[in-house]
Amino acid sequence: MRITTTLDQIRAIPGLYISDYPSACDETxxxxxxxxxxxxVLRWEDLQSHGTPQNSSAAQGVTRPVIQRKLVEVNDDETEDILGRLKGMTDWIAGTLARPHPYDNANPESTEDRSSSHTGGRVLVHCNxxxxxxxAVVVAYIMKSLTLPFNQxxxxxxxxxxxxxxxxxxxxxxxxWETCSYDVLDRGMDGDSVALERKAAYDEFLKQIDEIYKHxxxxxxxxxxxxxxxxxxxRMILARGADFAIMPLLNIHSTEL
Structure with a gap:
């Protein structure tokens, strides 16, 4: 069976793309x-298991730009704290999209992207x-940049x-992330330095995870x-039709487990 690779452009955010790992390795x-x-957005072990990506034969003769890459190690586990890294990742995406595109050597046969009004950098977000x-990262960016709730x-x-x-x-x-207004930290001044403090909702989430792994x-x-x-x-089933609010959960560390 032939595997078809593709980069999906997020139409609501010019310059933002998402794909799987094989597509992210396709130079063409x-x-x-x-x-x-x-x-x-992968674990380092995931990258090692894939090995060195093979250059696509279709890319021969095409000028290869130097692409800047950023790795944020995230495990695809429900208890993984991706929340604390969202601001850093979304800020990085926003900064890249806002800066002028660093090169102009697209495939001459491609007219789709050249006709776009977006002249800034182009970011591909991928996991496995x-x-x-x-x-999750793409949804977080849409939420923050367009000031939208999760569902939308x-x-x-x-x-x-x-x-x-x-x-x-x-x-x-x-x-x-939505209830925290897209930043899980409160920032204030402590003399000449910036004081950071976790917002209550983020702090409660971390406590819930700690309760799980203290066993x-x-x-x-x-x-x-x-x-x-x-x-x-x-709670999320209820939230899909109403406002979401985080509060302490019950009996995560119950001795009855």
Whole structure:
């Protein structure tokens, strides 16, 4: 079976793309879409398991630009703290899109991207499959840049790539991202320095995760995690039709587990 690679352009955000890992390694696609920056949302072990990407034969003879790459190590696990990294990643994307494009050597046969009014950098966000981790980052960026709630931002993202589906833990964190106004830290001045303090919703989330992993054996951790997922799923079902609010969950570390 032949694998078809593609970069999906987020239509609501000119210059922003999402893909899986194989597509992010396809030089022909990168040149055609004039990708200048790549945000890789994977674990280092994931990259090692893929090995060195092979150059596409279709890219022979095409001028290869130097693409700037940024790796943010994220595990596709519901309890992974992607929330604390969203501001850094979305700020990086915004800065890249706002700067003039660093080169102009797109594939001469491609007219689609040259006709775009976007003249800034072009960012490709990818994980392994272009579904959960990179999907969460793209949704977070749409939420922040367009000041949209999670539900609406997810719909907009899926209009460009229907596969986008952050795992349940990431969805939960994106809803917290919304309640925190797209920044999980309060910033104030302490003399001549900036004082950072976690917002209450982010702090509560971290406490919930700590309660899961304070157990001493894998079975207890697994049961505590399952209990947590059931509770956040119930809350998110309600939130899909109403405002979302984070509050302490019950019995994550129950001895009955």
């Amino acid at each position: 696609l990168l040149v055609r879409h004039r990708i200048s920056h790549i945000l890789c 499959q272009g579904i959960s981790r990179s999907g 931002a997810l719909r907009i993202a899926r209009e460009s790539r229907s596969l986008i589906a952050p795992n349940k833990g990431f969805e939960y964190q994106l809803r917290i 001493t054996n894998e079975q207890m951790i697994s049961l505590a995690k399952r209990n947590w997922l059931v509770q956040i799923e119930a």
